[in-house]
Amino acid sequence: xxxxxxxxxxxSYTWKRILGLSEPFPAEHRQNFIHLFFDIAWWGVLNGSVIxxxxxxxxxxxxxxxxxxxxxxxPALINILMTFPTNVLVRGKSTxxxxxxxxxxxxxxxxxxxxxxxxxxxxxxxxxxILITLLMNIPGxxxxxxxxxxxxxxxxxxxxxxxIGIRNALLALTSxxxxxxxxxxxKTLPFEIGYMIVFALGWLGxxxxxxxxxxxxxxxxxxxxxxKPLEKPTFKEIVRPDVFSGPFRSVLWIMFFFxxxxxxxxxxxxxxxxxxxxxxxxxxGFGTSLFWIIYFLTSTxxxxxxxxxxFKTLTGAGTVIASLATLLFTFSYQVWIYxxxxxxxxxxxxxxxxxxxxxxxxxxxADDRPSYLxxxxxxxxxxxxxxxxxxxxxxxxxxxxxxxxxxxIVRFLAxxxxxxxx
Numbered sequence: 001x002x003x004x005x006x007x008x009x010x011x012s013y014t015w016k017r018i019l020g021l022s023e024p025f026p027a028e029h030r031q032n033f034i035h036l037f038f039d040i041a042w043w044g045v046l047n048g049s050v051i052x053x054x055x056x057x058x059x060x061x062x063x064x065x066x067x068x069x070x071x072x073x074x075p076a077l078i079n080i081l082m083t084f085p086t087n088v089l090v091r092g093k094s095t096x097x098x099x100x101x102x103x104x105x106x107x108x109x110x111x112x113x114x115x116x117x118x119x120x121x122x123x124x125x126x127x128x129x130i131l132i133t134l135l136m137n138i139p140g141x142x143x144x145x146x147x148x149x150x151x152x153x154x155x156x157x158x159x160x161x162x163x164i165g166i167r168n169a170l171l172a173l174t175s176x177x178x179x180x181x182x183x184x185x186x187k188t189l190p191f192e193i194g195y196m197i198v199f200a201l202g203w204l205g206x207x208x209x210x211x212x213x214x215x216x217x218x219x220x221x222x223x224x225x226x227x228k229p230l231e232k233p234t235f236k237e238i239v240r241p242d243v244f245s246g247p248f249r250s251v252l253w254i255m256f257f258f259x260x261x262x263x264x265x266x267x268x269x270x271x272x273x274x275x276x277x278x279x280x281x282x283x284x285g286f287g288t289s290l291f292w293i294i295y296f297l298t299s300t301x302x303x304x305x306x307x308x309x310x311f312k313t314l315t316g317a318g319t320v321i322a323s324l325a326t327l328l329f330t331f332s333y334q335v336w337i338y339x340x341x342x343x344x345x346x347x348x349x350x351x352x353x354x355x356x357x358x359x360x361x362x363x364x365x366a367d368d369r370p371s372y373l374x375x376x377x378x379x380x381x382x383x384x385x386x387x388x389x390x391x392x393x394x395x396x397x398x399x400x401x402x403x404x405x406x407x408x409i410v411r412f413l414a415x416x417x418x419x420x421x422x
Contacts, residue, residue, distance in 0.1 A: 025159075032154055032216055033163055039212040040167040041174045044292075045205025048178025049198045050110060052288055053186075055270040056281070057195055058129055061122040065392040068267045071130050073388020075137040079381035082141035083374050088238050090146060090370055099150045100213050102142035107206035109136035113199040117192035145377045149369040152361050153218045161311075161358055162303040168353050169299035172346075176292030178205070183285015240371040248372060251363045252379045254422050258319065259383035261414035265326060265407035267391040272400045277332055287342045294346025295353075302354030311359035312422045318352025319415030323408055330404040359422070 025033050055068060063071070090098050112132050116125050155163045178201065186194040244252065273279045279287075306314055325345035332338035364372040394403045 029156065029159065029219070032219075033159075035212045035215045036154060036163060036167060037170055039209050039216070041170045042205045042209035042212065044171045044174030045178045046107075046110070046202045046209065047171065048175035048288065048292070049182050049205070050113065050202030052175075052179055053182060053195075053198055053281075053284075054113070054129065055266075056274065056284060058126050059270040059274045060191075061126055063126045065267065065271055065395045067126055067130065068271060069388045069392040071133060071388075072263065072267045072391070073385050074130060074134040075140070076381040076384035076388060078134055078137040079141045079144065080378060080385060082138060083145065083378045083381070084238055086142050086145045086374065089142065094218075095146055095149050095153055095370075096216065096218055099143060099146040100210070102139045102146065103213055104210045105139035106136050106143055107203070107210050110199070110203040110206050114196055114203060116199075117195045141377070145370065145374050148357060148361060148364075148373050148376075150216075151357065152364075152366070152369060154216050156219055160361070161306045161354075164357055165299055165302040165306075165354050168302065168350060169296045172292040172294075172296030172299055172350070174205075176289045176296065179285050179288035179292065181285075183282045183289070186281040186285065240375070243372055243375045248363060248375070250421065251360070252375055254418055255360070255376060256379040256383050257417055258315075258414045259380045260387060261319065261323075261407075261411040263384045263387040264391060264394075264410055265404065267388060268395060268400060268403050268407065269329075271395075272330075272404060273332075276400050277338070279332075279338065283335060283338065287338055290339060291342040291346045291349075294343050295350040298347050298350035299354060302350065305351065306354060306358065311355040311362060312418065314351050314355025315359045316355075316415050316418035316422060318348050318350070318355060319418060320412060321348030321415075322352060323411035323415060324348070326404070326411055327408045330401065330408065 055063075055071060058068065058071060109132055113129070116128060119125075120128055151160075151164070182198050182201070185197055188194070189197065273284060302314070309317075322345060325341055325348055328337060328341040328344060332341050360376065364376075391403070394406060398406065
């Protein structure tokens with residue numbers, strides 16, 4: 001089998017410039033970086049298929065706003081319940097081994113979606129989707145808590161901005177390609193068969209992504225190879241209240257508000273685009289592909305933007321631009337408006353994505369990442385849970401259109417809050 005570096009080395013000067021490769025990767029990190037790139041590229045196949053279209057599929061089966069809200073909220077509830085137990089489970093263990101196994105177990109659940117379209121009646125399918133999503137988030141919580149620590153240990157500080165920028169670009173490229181392909185599949189094939197193929201495609205991407213995770217090494221081998229056994233932790237050592245009472249508390253509140261802004265419209269989007277905007281699966285697939293094209297092109301510039309403006313500014317500015325895209329989406333009754341929406345959205349979320357992880361990691365002590373990131377995971381999932389529970393109530397009181405306008409306002413205020421207090 002050819003070394004993966006042989007795939008990258010012949011890359012033309014033009015492509016190196018497009019991906020922001022101003023200088024060659026250090027030899028000692030090259031294999032790591034390449035596996036990180038393949039990991040996210042295959043994850044993009046999952047993202048452009050199952051993750052994008054699962055809620056759309058549930059909406060087409062006749063899911064109510066309550067069921068879409070549960071689909072969004074139940075994983076967050078599992079995450080909240082599992083966050084501090086996860087902190088105990090991973091204590092003294094290799095970040096890399098824990099992340100690899102948790103990611104693999106989580107992704108195996110995607111195979112369960114494949115037979116659903118021909119196996120169960122519509123309403124039973126909806127509840128089955130909710131149950132599968134809930135169960136997969138038990139190991140998924142562990143993967144989420146360890147994910148940012150994993151990146152921090154796999155990528156040296158001086159390369160983090162550039163590598164994460166390229167990862168985001170590759171995520172965009174494969175998500176775009178997959179979403180376009182999915183749109184064509186769903187347009188051409190019968191409803192049930194089309195979605196079975198879509199779910200199978202996503203599962204395959206998740207497995208190949210997991211394969212590359214198993215080949216990524218820690219920058220400091222001792223972190224991975226020689227974890228030290230620890231004594232049974234006390235309650236304070238498990239919960240670490242000092243993290244919330246210290247300077248990191250303001251970061252947690254900002255991140256909580258930011259994720260409320262991100263997730264509040266999520267249960268509303270699939271219903272709005274299917275029931276209000278009357279968008280077809282082909283149009284949604286095309287729009288998603290366009291989003292990822294713009295996301296890809298913008299992500300290639302994130303490295304230079306982060307050096308010029310800093311990670312906090314990128315996170316806040318990207319959120320403000322995303323709020324503008326949400327406003328445009330609300331009025332996307334014509335396909336050309338929907339196209340503009342995807343362009344603006346791709347720019348905003350690429351800028352935000354290039355800043356967020358790096359911004360967070362600059363606020364977390366390198367020698368205590370799991371505890372700090374556990375609190376961050378808790379804040380994120382409280383935001384997701386609240387949004388999943390509140391969104392149906394907002395929809396029933398304000399309607400779909402009113403709910404979208406509220407989402408625009410909340411996203412705009414979140415971006416301003418990051419820029420002002422982040």
